[in-house]
Amino acid sequence: MDMLKQVSLCLPALFCCSLSFADWIKPSVQAVESHTIKLRQHIHQHPELGNMEFKTSELVQKELKSYGIEVRHGFAKTGVIGILKGAKSGPVMALRADMDALPIEEKTGLPFASKVKAIYQGTETHVMHGCGHDAHTAMLLGAAKALAANKDKISGTVVFVFQPAEEGGADIDNFTQGDQIGSRKMIADGAFLQPKPEVIFGMHVMAGMPSGNIFYKDGAILNSADHLRIQVNGKQVHGSMPWLGRDPIYASAQMISNMQSLISRKADLTQGMGVISIGSIHAGTAANVIPNQVNMTGTIRSNHESIRQSILQDLPTLLEFNAAANGVTTKVEIASYAPVTSNHKTLTQLMQPSWTKINGIEKTHLLDHNASASEDFAYYGKLMPSLFVFLGATPLGTDMTKAAPNHNPQFIVDDATLKTGIESHIRFVMDYPKIANEVQTAWKNKQDI
Template sequence: MHMYKQIALSLPFLFCSQLSLADWINDSAQNVEAHTIKLRQHIHQHPELGNMEFKTSELVQKELKSYGIEVRKGYAKTGVIGVLKGAKPGPVMALRADMDALAIEEKTGLPFASKVKAMYQGKETHVMHGCGHDAHTAMLLGAAKALAANKDKISGTVVFVFQPAEEGGADVDNFTQGHLIGSRKMIADGALKNPKPEVIFGMHVMAGMPSGTISYKDGAILNSGDHLRIQVNGKQVHGSMPWLGRDPIYASSQMINNIQSLISRKADLSKGMGVVSIGSIQGGTAGNVIPEQVNMTGTIRSNSENIRQNILKDLPKMIEYNALANDVTAKVEIAPYAPVTMNDKILTKLMQPTLAKVVGDSKLHVLENNSSASEDFAYYGELMPSLFVFVGATPADQDMSKAAPNHNPLFIVDDATLKTGVESHVRFIMDYPKVAEQVQTVWKKIQVGLPPLS
């Protein structure tokens, strides 16, 4: 009886302790909210293209240093790593944000709208944060500020990953030099080696989702993405005498049609989906001349690594045989952008309560399907368990169906979104150590080919 009395007496203390912990996280997110908004609006007004985020990188470094966080640079040209050691022993955990903007002219009319122009692939262009990377950078800085002020409560070490060029580089050929930018270059340059994280978290703001909501799913959360280039060479001739030449336009039209059979007839659609789209086709200069050459560019997407690999294997062979059938030649080039972004199933399941703490059960949504877009965050997930979530960015009182989507000149991020992102980052760090052993045990079994539950 005495034992039960002790437990009963301790319950109010335990409850108060948990409440106190919750309060400091919520309070810290609120305390840094105004600063986070200020940072985001500044970054939005001064966007920089991929691989050219020099001022943004300097701002990130300055902010991290002011919080007392160790700063490391020299990764992927403009990338920044921050390292914060907690007061208690525990795992090394990474939080990632991307910093680059897009070659888009902003038309939002916001008081802090971008008027910046810069060079992209050798041509001057307008620049806009049209995908929310300004918010990602600001939210991670806000979380860094909050965590640094409470490092006595942290079990383990936090690695803050500020990555450039998620959208591609402005100064490189992204088709042939994609491995020299973004997450691949951060990894190659050793950004995640010392200390080496065992888990990584990321997020992306999304238009058409109300502020204060989070959406997630386990397994595939974003499609893979691969770039495609096809050059078809024939023999130029007068349009009235096609028999004297070799028509690359006609051959290209057959190739475009036949490529679709890689999905409709060869992909096992019970395992996922795939898309092959030709977005650009250029050939000829006059209506009465069959040209010598046609150039096509496109994209390959899938939410199944098996389907993706089969497309990458079969597409060049299909184009080769199409070319032979039309007595032309063809050159196929495929450049990887990112594999399928996968959320670790155990990590996702165990961190679900953490997401619910941020927004509440009613505003936490499980996605039925993954997003069709792609993210180079996927490369981090090949190295360690990862969790990537979507954060609503449209004011809750607006019609979600009319919100300008990401990558649109009218795209906006509601400032109210930022607190959700900051609090999510902080709670990831505070809650993961409690489930780290379970996550790592399953991860290690999978890496050596053992069943997760063996």
């Protein structure tokens, strides 16, 4: 009886000790919140296109150095790596943010709205952070600042990854040189070699999701994306005499229709989905002339790798036979942007309690389907267990169905959500070491990938 009494007396003390260990997180987030908001608004007001993030890169390096974090640069042209060694032994963990903006004219009316213009693919254009990468960069800097101030509590090493050109490069042909930008170039340039992370975490702010809310799922969370370019060559002729020529427009119309059969008749839709979309068609100069050539561009998306590979393999053959049947020729080019972004199941499931610590279970949401967009974060998941979550960007009390979407001139990010993003990074670093062995065992055994 006395022993039970002693144990019961100790339990509150143990609970308090456990609680106090993590008590520093929320005050630390609060301490860096104002600075993070200022950083985000500054970056938003001074956006830079992919591969051209020179000033943003300089700002990131300056901030990291001021926190006492080791800085390395020269990856993927403007990429930055920060390294923070904790006081205790443990795993190497990577946190990723992207830095680039979009060729969009901002129409938000915000006091810190962008008025910047820059050269994109040889043409001057307006520039805007229309996808929230300014928030991603600022949130990771805020987390870095808080973690650096509390490195005595960290078990392991944190690698802060600031990646350029997730949206593509402004200065190169993204179709033929896609492997020279973004995450693929960061990897190729050795950003993950010394030290070598065993796990990586990333997040994306999303319009139409309430501020301060986290959305996650295991398995596929974003689609793959492959670029498609088709040239159809016929024989030019007067529109009144099509039998004397070879009509590439008529052939192209059949191609667009027949491509859909690769999904409706050949893809195993019990495994996932696929979609082929033609976004541009260019041909001809006059109404009464059947042209010599048609050029089309499009995109291929899927949330399952086997469906993706089936489409990529069969599409050129289908188009070539379609062309032959119409007496024309075709040139088909496919360029990969990203495979399916897939969350490691064991990692995702074991990290779920960490998200509820931030704003409670009512603001933590398990998604029942993946998003249709794509992310080159997917390439990191080929190297190590990865976890990618969505963070609500739309102010509470707003009609979520009417929020301007990402990549829209009126897209906004609620600054109030930044603190949730900061804490998400910190919680990942603090909680992952407790589950590292289980996650790595599953990874090495090729389970839950």
